[in-house]
Amino acid sequence: MKNYSVSEVIDSFGVNKFTWQMFFLLGMAMVFDGFDYMIVSYTMPQIAAEWGLNAVQKGSLSSWSLIGLIVGGAIAGIVSDKIGRKKTLVYSVAAYSLLTVPIFFVHSFEAFAFFRVLTGVGLGACIPVVTTYFSECVPTSRRAVFITFGMAWMIVGWMLAGIVATFFVPGLGWRFCYLLGGIPLLYSIYLYFKMPESIHWLTSKGRNQEAVKALQNVEKIATGKCSERNPEALVVPPPPKVIGPKALFSKEYRSITAGIWIMYFCGCFIVYGINAWLPSLMLEKGLKLSSAYGLVIAQNAAAVIANCSTGFVSELVGRKKNLIISFTVAGIAVAIMAFIGSSFGAILVAVLFLGFAVNYAITAIQPLMAEAYRTEFRNTGIAWCHAFGRLGGASAPIVAGIIIQMNLGYSMSFLFYIIPALCGILAAIVFVKNETRGKSLDQLAEEQMNL
Numbered sequence: 351m352k353n354y355s356v357s358e359v360i361d362s363f364g365v366n367k368f369t370w371q372m373f374f375l376l377g378m379a380m381v382f383d384g385f386d387y388m389i390v391s392y393t394m395p396q397i398a399a400e401w402g403l404n405a406v407q408k409g410s411l412s413s414w415s416l417i418g419l420i421v422g423g424a425i426a427g428i429v430s431d432k433i434g435r436k437k438t439l440v441y442s443v444a445a446y447s448l449l450t451v452p453i454f455f456v457h458s459f460e461a462f463a464f465f466r467v468l469t470g471v472g473l474g475a476c477i478p479v480v481t482t483y484f485s486e487c488v489p490t491s492r493r494a495v496f497i498t499f500g501m502a503w504m505i506v507g508w509m510l511a512g513i514v515a516t517f518f519v520p521g522l523g524w525r526f527c528y529l530l531g532g533i534p535l536l537y538s539i540y541l542y543f544k545m546p547e548s549i550h551w552l553t554s555k556g557r558n559q560e561a562v563k564a565l566q567n568v569e570k571i572a573t574g575k576c577s578e579r580n581p582e583a584l585v586v587p588p589p590p591k592v593i594g595p596k597a598l599f600s601k602e603y604r605s606i607t608a609g610i611w612i613m614y615f616c617g618c619f620i621v622y623g624i625n626a627w628l629p630s631l632m633l634e635k636g637l638k639l640s641s642a643y644g645l646v647i648a649q650n651a652a653a654v655i656a657n658c659s660t661g662f663v664s665e666l667v668g669r670k671k672n673l674i675i676s677f678t679v680a681g682i683a684v685a686i687m688a689f690i691g692s693s694f695g696a697i698l699v700a701v702l703f704l705g706f707a708v709n710y711a712i713t714a715i716q717p718l719m720a721e722a723y724r725t726e727f728r729n730t731g732i733a734w735c736h737a738f739g740r741l742g743g744a745s746a747p748i749v750a751g752i753i754i755q756m757n758l759g760y761s762m763s764f765l766f767y768i769i770p771a772l773c774g775i776l777a778a779i780v781f782v783k784n785e786t787r788g789k790s791l792d793q794l795a796e797e798q799m800n801l
Contacts, residue, residue: 355585356549357790359565361489366572372487373496375545376480377503379443382534383476384507385514386450386469387415389531392515393524400524401459414463416744418470420737426475427733428594431726435483435548436541438475438729444538446472450531474740477504478733485720485728486550490790491665494717498661501713505654512647550791553586554725587795593726598734602798606722607731609781610715613673614739616770616777617712620680623746623767624708648698649705656710661717668787669718673778676711681771683707688764711774721786724795742770 363369394411397403403411422442430438449469456462480500488496511527518526549568552561558581570576592600598607664672683704690700723731753766786794 353583353585354579355790355792356553356561356565357490357792359579360487360549360568361491361790363569363572364489365492368568368571369488369492369496371571372483372545373499375541376439376483376500378537379439379476379534379541380480380500380503381507381510382443382537383446383473384504385511386446386507386531386534387419387473388508388511389515389527390415390466392512393519393527396519396524397462403459407459411462411466413744414466415470415473416740418467418472419474420470420740420744422471422474423478423733423737423740424474425471427478427730429475430479430482430729430733431551431593434551435479435486435729436545439479439483439545440538440542442472442475442479443534443541444472445469446476447532447534447538450528453528453531454525474736475733478729478736481716481720481732482729483548485717486548486725486791490788493721494664494669494787495661497717497720498657498664498713501716502654502657505650505657505709508650509647509654548725550725553584554589556586558582558584558586585792587724587792590724590726590798595727595730595734597727598723598731603723603731605781605783606718607735609777610719610722610731610735611738612777612781613677613715613774614712614719614735615742616677616774617708617715618739618741618743619746619749619770620684620708620767621712622743623749624704649701652702652705653709656706657713660710660714664714664717665787668785669714669721670778670782670785672714673711673718673782674775676707676714677771677774677778680707680711680774681768684764684767684771688761711771718782718786721789721791721794724798725791 390411397411398407426438426442446469449465449472452465453462453469456465481497484497484500485493514530515524515527518530546564546567547560549561549564552558552564562579562581562584565579566576590597597603660672660676663675667675683700683706687700687704690696719732719735720728753763784797789797
């Protein structure tokens with residue numbers, strides 16, 4: 351009786367039809383997540399005008415969901431590790447779609463804020479579980495690529511929100527966009543019937559019989575065959591001593607947890623801060639309003655390319671080197687942007703490079719995030735990292751506003767983003783001690799047990 355592991359079997363199939371099925375199933379969940387999150391930004395002017403909101407209230411319209419994202423991410427990680435990836439994803443997609451629809455009917459700022467916080471809980475649950483599932487269902491050699499592509503799907507959702515708002519808001523009003531935000535409810539039903547449970551999660555719960563049947567299903571989709579496998583021959587890493595949030599801060603994991611949290615906080619700080627203030631800073635450079643917003647769109651397009659490419663480089667040079675390179679390049683891009691001239695062509699090139707660099711850096715963290723923790727608490731680790739990072743995203747526009755109000759000039763308003771870039775480099779050097787590239791999840795679990 352030959353022993354085997356889940357990773358060995360999945361790796362033996364390579365990238366196959368099952369891999370691509372999961373790519374699109376999980377990817378569409380991220381597209382809908384991105385749409386329901388970003389639609390606020392594109393309907394903000396109409397909402398503010400209808401309800402007569404002041405500047406503070408208008409600015410907070412996009413912040414309410416961020417509160418929910420932090421809460422949802424922190425809770426969903428624990429839930430997913432207990433009840434499974436499939437149920438958590440189905441519930442999160444259903445939640446954010448169902449809670450988006452009532453906004454069609456609200457007529458007050460307070461009601462809008464209430465439902466956006468609740469919607470954010472579902473949105474925050476979706477992203478970490480997608481990253482977790484990608485890490486557990488794709489071959490080891492392409493793990494980073496598929497994880498980072500997952501984030502690219504989300505930005506496609508951001509762009510879709512802009513397209514929908516452009517076409518429908520003038521004729522049907524801003525409320526119609528939130529009615530469309532309920533469409534993912536139908537997709538959650540589709541996911542319930544089409545998406546299988548993570549095989550790694552099944553084995554972590556001792557459900558080896560189900561895991562073997564799931565492996566046979568993957569093999570049938572991938573090769574058209576179905577091999578007989580003995581559940582008793584399935585090798586599963588010994589259970590960890592501690593699970594849940596406590597495990598993230600145990601002696602085996604506290605170093606990598608600190609590194610990932612610092613890097614993701616810094617990455618979110620740079621991305622959210624620049625996205626929030628780029629139009630205003632471009633106006634300060636003398637650009638027209640239409641040109642300033644056009645640059646933001648161009649930056650998001652560059653972000654899609656960054657998310658698709660960082661996984662490939664991570665597989666080539668390793669996670670740690672890729673992180674050091676990415677935060678270094680992000681710092682260089684910030685410096686270039688700080689001292690760029692007034693030519694629109696030069697500014698466009700600098701903004702494209704900036705959008706690529708900063709999004710490349712934040713996405714480069716995703717593979718390590720999934721690989722740093724064991725299956726028993728992998729989603730908890732990813733979700734709590736996302737939650738902590740969003741604190742950086744929430745604080746960045748405020749800190750940037752304080753810097754701008756100090757009237758230090760355009761260059762200094764940009765240069766201070768070099769500080770979090772440097773912190774990201776240091777965190778990668780000091781805290782990322784073990785390379786995870788090319789190692790299966792089972793192999794990583796064994797190494798983590800020996801730390």
